[in-house]
Amino acid sequence: MAENTSMLEVRNLEKRFSADGGKIVKAIDNVSFDIPKGTIFTLLGPSGCGKTTTLRSVAGLETPDSGEIVVSGRTVFSSAKNIRVPAAERGLGMMFQSYAVWPHMTVFENVAFPLTVPIRRGQYTKAQVEQEVGRTLDAVALGGFEGRHATQLSGGQQQRLALARALISRPPLLLLDEPLSNLDAKLREKMRFELKRLQADLGVTSIYVTHDQNEALGLSHQIAVMNQGQIVQVGSPRVIYEQPANRFVAEFVGTTNFVPAEVLGRDGERYMVETAFGKLSLATPRALNTGDKIVLSIRPEHVMVKAEAASGPNSWDATVKTNIFLGFHQDLEVMAGGLLLEARIHPSLDVPVGTPVSINIAPDRCIVCD
Ligand SMILES: Nc1ncnc2c1ncn2[C@@H]1O[C@H](COP(=O)(O)OP(=O)(O)O)[C@@H](O)[C@H]1O
Ligand SMILES: [Mg+2]
Known part of the structure; x- marks a missing residue:
């Protein structure tokens, strides 16, 4: 069953390098994942976490020490079966x-x-090559540019040209390693839209490698977050952002507040915990015990700020310490019970530094991450 819907299966992949001074680096440490046909799968993580080595192993440019790689049902690498299909034949x-x-x-x-x-020599007639080139250039919105020299294109056009070159042979699987990182911020955002449209139009399965969380969230069907050679969580952008599996994911993907807390006990369907700013009612699928010391991850956009005194449950008095106005929103630092929290609020709320405010946090927006 899985064989029919998977474009790529990676099983227990391992790759070690000997670094300077004879030290062994585990670049890939028992990595497994599955990519369904027609989807974008992103490897996201900090520099040096093993993304490129994983991609190069799939491409056949790197030989893993152990594991298995299956492309569309065909084993292209297996340490156990001693299979090693060269890059050009994948x-x-x-x-x-x-x-x-x-x-x-x-x-x-x-x-x-x-x-x-x-x-591929001899597989295509001259007319067929022209037809395929025309079709592919149209797909990346470069139709009519055939006669130009590559150097006469803008940065974004060159990036699309590189993409057209990767797409022309209609590969079942497209490998993209930080393809937008040489572009400036504006162009990067524009190319994100183009890549998404192109993916939808052509339906090509892709592995996308990036250290940029926004690119990963915006482009992917599934994200695998990597740290030190291992995949620490796989999920949809929404799951990765809203239900980070641990502190590393919560911190790497997005901005968050870490709030230490101690479990006081059950409170109906919820738990009551003690924090620096007071008692907090918490909704979590995790099983907690009275006395447990935990860390909550609370996103700035879930710290609700009001210019009035605290009232009701999960509401606490606070003071605005910093206000950064960014046009489409404001980033605040508010002090509550000796703890500095980041809050992201609507630009219309007038709360200059020093304003006494209250903060409110929904019980299900507090993620237990440690
Ligand atoms: N050819 C190599 N020789 C030695 N170490 C390498 C080599 N390639 C990668 N590494 C090491 O493997 C780890 C993962 O590298 P890489 O896959 O390039 O990470 P990423 O793409 O996530 O930045 C790093 O510690 C890197 O220094
Ligand atoms: Mg890399």
Whole structure:
């Protein structure tokens, strides 16, 4: 069953490198994941966590020490069965940050190149190559640019050209390693939309590697968060953001407040916990015991600020310590019971530094992460 719907299966992958001074680095430490056909799967994590090594292993550019890689039902790597299909025979599309477009070639020549390499020579007539190039350039909105030299394109157009080159041979699986990281912020946002549209139009399955949480949240069907060679959580963008499995994920994906708390006991369906700013009613699927010391993750957008005194449950008095006005919202630091919390509020609320306010936090917006 899974064999029919998976485009890529990675099982128990391991790769060690010997670093300077003979130290062994576990670049990939028992990594497994599954990518359903037609989806974008993102490896997200800080620099050095093993994203590129994982991608290069799938591509066949790196030989893992152990594990198994299956592309569309075909085993391309297996340490146990001693299978090692060379990169050129895996039929994958790749676009790496370091793979620039070829400046001495025209747009047409850049995109046509993968169809004319030795392994495919003779498979396409000249007319077919022209047709495929035209179709692919249209897909990335570069139709009509065939005769231009690659260097006459803007940064964003060059990025789309590199994407067209990766797509032209209609790979079942597209490998993208930080493809937008060379672009400025505005262009990066625009390309995010284009990639998403292109993915929907072409339905190509993709692994996307990035250290940028916004890119990951905005583009992916599934995100695997990596740390030190291991996958620490896999889930939809919403699950990764709203139900982080641990402190690392909560901190790496988005901004959050960590609030230490001690469990006082059950409170009906909820728990009552003690925090620096007072008693807090908490809704969590986790089983807690009286006396447990825990850490809550509370996102700034869930710290509700009102310019009036605290009243009712989960409401506490606080003072505005910092106010950063950003047009579409305001970022506040508020002091409550000796604890500094970040709050993200609507721009219309007039609460300058020093204003006495109250904060309110919904019981189900407090995530137990430690
Ligand atoms: N060829 C190599 N030789 C030695 N160490 C390497 C090599 N490639 C990667 N590493 C190490 O493996 C770890 C993971 O690297 P990498 O996969 O490039 O991480 P990421 O892409 O997440 O930044 C890092 O500690 C890196 O220094
Ligand atoms: Mg990398």
